[in-house]
Amino acid sequence: MRIPPFSSPGLLLAGAVTLTALALWLLLPRSSSTRAARGVGYVFGTVALVAFIMSGRRMGCIGDEVVFSIVSIVAVVSGAATILTRSPVYSAIWFALSLAGVSGVLLVLGAQFLGVATIVVYAGAILVMFLFVLMLAQPSGLAPYDRVSNEPFLSAVSGAVLLGLLSLVIGRMSLNENFSESSAFAGFVANNPALLERQLLQDDHVARLGSQMFGRHLVSVEVAGVLLLVSLIGSIAIVSRNTESQSKTLLRGGLRDE
Amino acid sequence: MNEASLLNNALLVGAMLFSLGLVGMLTRRNLIVMFLSAELMLQGISVSLAAWSRFHDDWGGHILVIFVLTVAACEAAIALVYVLGVFGRTGILDVAAWQSLGNDSMEKQVDRELPSVDTLSPQWPRLTPAGVQPEIDQNELLEREHI
Numbered sequence: 155m156r157i158p159p160f161s162s163p164g165l166l167l168a169g170a171v172t173l174t175a176l177a178l179w180l181l182l183p184r185s186s187s188t189r190a191a192r193g194v195g196y197v198f199g200t201v202a203l204v205a206f207i208m209s210g211r212r213m214g215c216i217g218d219e220v221v222f223s224i225v226s227i228v229a230v231v232s233g234a235a236t237i238l239t240r241s242p243v244y245s246a247i248w249f250a251l252s253l254a255g256v257s258g259v260l261l262v263l264g265a266q267f268l269g270v271a272t273i274v275v276y277a278g279a280i281l282v283m284f285l286f287v288l289m290l291a292q293p294s295g296l297a298p299y300d301r302v303s304n305e306p307f308l309s310a311v312s313g314a315v316l317l318g319l320l321s322l323v324i325g326r327m328s329l330n331e332n333f334s335e336s337s338a339f340a341g342f343v344a345n346n347p348a349l350l351e352r353q354l355l356q357d358d359h360v361a362r363l364g365s366q367m368f369g370r371h372l373v374s375v376e377v378a379g380v381l382l383l384v385s386l387i388g389s390i391a392i393v394s395r396n397t398e399s400q401s402k403t404l405l406r407g408g409l410r411d412e
Numbered sequence: 413m414n415e416a417s418l419l420n421n422a423l424l425v426g427a428m429l430f431s432l433g434l435v436g437m438l439t440r441r442n443l444i445v446m447f448l449s450a451e452l453m454l455q456g457i458s459v460s461l462a463a464w465s466r467f468h469d470d471w472g473g474h475i476l477v478i479f480v481l482t483v484a485a486c487e488a489a490i491a492l493v494y495v496l497g498v499f500g501r502t503g504i505l506d507v508a509a510w511q512s513l514g515n516d517s518m519e520k521q522v523d524r525e526l527p528s529v530d531t532l533s534p535q536w537p538r539l540t541p542a543g544v545q546p547e548i549d550q551n552e553l554l555e556r557e558h559i
Contacts, residue, residue, distance in 0.1 A: 178435055210424060222418070226425040233429050233452050237436030242444050242505075249448045256429070256455045263422055265462040268477050272458070275481055276451070279488055286492065287444055290499055299441040299506040306439050313435035320427035328420045352469050366471040367478065374475070378482045385486035389493040 163212035163325065170205035171318035173198045178310035181238045185302045199234065203227070206321065222262045229255025240300050242287050250280050267360045415467055422463030429456030443495045443505045447488075454484050 180187070180195030232251040239245050253276050260269035353362065367375060429452055436449030458477045465473025494513070495505070502509040511522060 182435075182439055206424075206428075210421075219418075219421075222421060226421065229425060229455075230428045230432070233432045233455075236448055236452060237432055237440060237445065242442050245445050245448055249451065252429075252452065253455070256459060259422060259425055259459055260462050263418070263459075263462045263466045265465070265474055265477075268458070268462055268474060271478070271481065272455075275485070279451075279485070282488075282492075283444065283448070286495075290444075290505060297442075297504065297506075299504065299508075300445075302441070303439045304441050304507070309435050309438035312438065313431040316434060317427055317431040320431070321424055324420050324423050324427065328416065354466060354469055354471070354474075363471060363474055367475055370471075371475050374479065378479055381486055382482060385489050389489045392490075392493045392497070 163209050164322075166205055166209035166212065167318060167322060167325070170202050170209055171314045173202035173205060174317060175311045175314035177202055178234075178238075178313060179307050181234075182306035182310065183238075183240045183301050183303045184306055203230070210321070210325070219262070222259065225255050225258030225262065227255075228252075229259060242300065243284070246280060246284050246287055250277070253277075253280070264355050264359075267363050419463050419467040422466075423460055426456040426458075426460035426463065429453070429459065431456075441507050443498065443507055446507060447491060447495070450487070451484065454480055 177195045177199035180191050180198065229252050232248045232255060235248040236245050236252055239248060253272060257269040257272040260272060356362065433449045433452030433454075433456060436452065437446055440446055440449065458480055461473040461477050461480075463473075465471065498509050498513060499505060501512050511520075
């Protein structure tokens with residue numbers, strides 16, 4: 155089953171993509187962005203979000219679960235605000251909110267450990283980022299590189315085109331009957347009724363995840379540990395080399411030692 | 413909500429997060445915001461992986477997301493070191509300041525010049541003249557959008 159290019163969902167999708175590109179372009183920090191343009195951008199963005207949801211419903215891939223809709227809208231809207239606000243401090247705050255939405259999506263998907271780990275790991279990371287921002291931020295207003303962005307129109311168009319292509323592929327996949335009706339898991343279960351219990355949704359989810367991780371993927375865990383160690387040593391080496399060369403330069407009265 | 417529509421919804425959310433992060437990565441010039449955009453892309457990938465994992469009832473996606481978290485931590489460490497290096501040399505967080513990294517003995521590589529500042533002309537309030545007009549600090553003028 156194919157979506158003809160000018161049928162109603164396709165047209166809706168094209169409109170949504172165009173509106174997304176326009177909204178991103180209007181809302182991205184530019185030198186000549188006025189308050190009115192930003193207002194139009196907000197309107198376009200809202201309409202684009204609604205159009206995406208509508209076209210998703212037409213393609214039959216947006217369900218009716220309220221919790222999922224709320225957390226995903228929180229994630230997407232605050233993700234958009236992350237890249238659209240001018241101040242990096244607000245950007246970090248919006249990103250934290252987006253993380254909360256993403257972890258909600260993960261919890262709805264039944265990934266309990268990942269939802270909690272996202273909050274725990276990234277809360278620490280965002281806290282560090284926040285300290286960096288506060289340490290490095292310009293005390294007097296916004297810097298020019300925060301207020302003028304780099305080729306906003308082209309990048310908005312490319313992002314919107316990518317989003318349109320991806321959602322078109324997802325919509326086609328959902329229209330595929332033998333995919334949506336008899337999914338891989340459903341077909342598998344029909345043959346083996348003993349497997350009706352899903353192993354991802356049991357009470358001992360975390361214990362099963364841990365046994366998978368330290369059983370089947372043990373070598374990968376070791377490799378990840380080595381990677382962490384290497385990056386730790388590497389970052390320390392780079393920092394200490396920088397400070398060493400700077401202090402040498404200071405000691406020799408500004409003369410380079412090469 | 414059946415499994416297939418849950419998968420499609422989550423994939424759509426992941427695609428949206430990924431493309432927003434892509435736009436931010438392409439267009440923003442502050443290094444810290446670019447960094448946040450990269451994390452946003454990783455979040456989109458994580459959502460997609462968890463959705464596929466749920467659909468196939470397989471642990472592979474979850475394990476891969478955990479490794480994505482690990483690699484993101486490594487990337488954060490290295491990237492912040494370089495950001496600090498750039499900031500220490502130039503005092504700005506602009507992405508065009510990357511080209512200031514490198515040894516002094518090497519040939520200078522200019523990808524693009526540090527862009528000139530074009531902003532709105534400042535709007536000063538109208539006040540009754542009193543005393544001598546103070547000197548306007550040009551650097552401070554660049555930092556302000558509106559007064």
